Amino acid sequence: MNILVTGAAGFVGSHLCERLLQMEGTEVVGLDVFVNPSLAPVKQRNIAALVKNPRFRFIQEDLLQADLPALLQGVDVVYHLAGMPGVRSSWGSDFQLYVTHNILATQRLLEAARVSKLDRFIYVSTSSVYGEKTGRVPEDAPPVPLSPYGVSKLAGEHLCHVYRLCYGVPIVILRYFTVYGPRQRSDMAFHLFIHSLMKHEPITVFGDGRQTRDFTYVADCVEATAAALTANGVIGETINIGGLERASVLDVIAMLERLTGEKAILRFTGNLHGEPRHTWADISKAERLLGYRPVVPLEEGLARQIAAIRSTLSD
Numbered sequence: 001m002n003i004l005v006t007g008a009a010g011f012v013g014s015h016l017c018e019r020l021l022q023m024e025g026t027e028v029v030g031l032d033v034f035v036n037p038s039l040a041p042v043k044q045r046n047i048a049a050l051v052k053n054p055r056f057r058f059i060q061e062d063l064l065q066a067d068l069p070a071l072l073q074g075v076d077v078v079y080h081l082a083g084m085p086g087v088r089s090s091w092g093s094d095f096q097l098y099v100t101h102n103i104l105a106t107q108r109l110l111e112a113a114r115v116s117k118l119d120r121f122i123y124v125s126t127s128s129v130y131g132e133k134t135g136r137v138p139e140d141a142p143p144v145p146l147s148p149y150g151v152s153k154l155a156g157e158h159l160c161h162v163y164r165l166c167y168g169v170p171i172v173i174l175r176y177f178t179v180y181g182p183r184q185r186s187d188m189a190f191h192l193f194i195h196s197l198m199k200h201e202p203i204t205v206f207g208d209g210r211q212t213r214d215f216t217y218v219a220d221c222v223e224a225t226a227a228a229l230t231a232n233g234v235i236g237e238t239i240n241i242g243g244l245e246r247a248s249v250l251d252v253i254a255m256l257e258r259l260t261g262e263k264a265i266l267r268f269t270g271n272l273h274g275e276p277r278h279t280w281a282d283i284s285k286a287e288r289l290l291g292y293r294p295v296v297p298l299e300e301g302l303a304r305q306i307a308a309i310r311s312t313l314s315d
Contacts, residue, residue: 007081009043063105068112090149102152114167136282147274173238181218182308202267209250216243217296227290242281244294
């Protein structure tokens with residue numbers, strides 16, 4: 001089976017490529033444009049092991065410029081993870097980048113997909129499309145995004161549905177809930193918290209720190225994502241991918257203090273625009289369709305992320 005993974009050098013994308021290559025009979029093409037050039041060394045490190053695998057081929061190219069029909073020739077499945085991430089930076093003039101990389105690039109890839117003979121087009125979306133909700137959130141909850149980022153990802157979902165209805169593109173949509181673990185982006189909360197603890201620097205806490213998230217360890221997330229490759233009954237479906245447990249920001253910082261042996265210096269500031277106070281995934285659909293069972297407890301996942309960060313610092 002030939003698989004194209006966009007965003008292959010990113011946090012989840014690199015882990016996904018590794019998992020797909022563990023499957024028998026897979027060939028993986030990874031595409032990534034390195035949207036932020038300053039992160040190029042990090043992305044090169046993410047794929048360092050992958051490029052040594054004879055069944056993996058890496059292409060550094062922009063989806064907006066690549067010859068996509070040629071790229072999709074012979075491809076059976078597309079995993080579309082590429083895009084512009086981040087809620088906080090999606091406001092103001094920077095939204096143009098989100099339109100370009102999350103909407104226009106997705107539409108261009110779908111245009112190529114509609115004339116290709118794909119078995120699946122798996123689009124990775126986000127819990128940010130839901131906005132503020134109470135309790136466990138099922139996939140049929142009305143999406144009311146609170147940020148331009150969430151709007152851009154929801155637009156990508158709508159494009160997927162349009163191309164499925166009009167052209168039969170076999171889409172599957174996965175909505176990730178706050179993924180963490182080794183290789184997490186340096187602008188994400190856990191990475192920032194761990195670095196601040198190690199450097200004895202203040203940790204910025206937005207709001208009162210009691211907001212909660214459904215934290216999903218990257219290996220669990222990737223298992224669910226890989227399962228979508230062959231699962232029955234998933235074409236046309238939208239599926240939540242959540243974690244084993246929820247926690248507040250202050251709970252996470254307390255865990256990190258225990259794991260690192262360092263005392264956090266907390267600096268509280270105002271609430272963030274665009275962030276829901278709580279997220280909590282109803283994953284019963286993922287359990288039923290993908291056989292998904294998250295297994296990594298939050299504290300264990302944090303310990304693994306700390307170990308990974310320490311290893312990169314010692315390189």
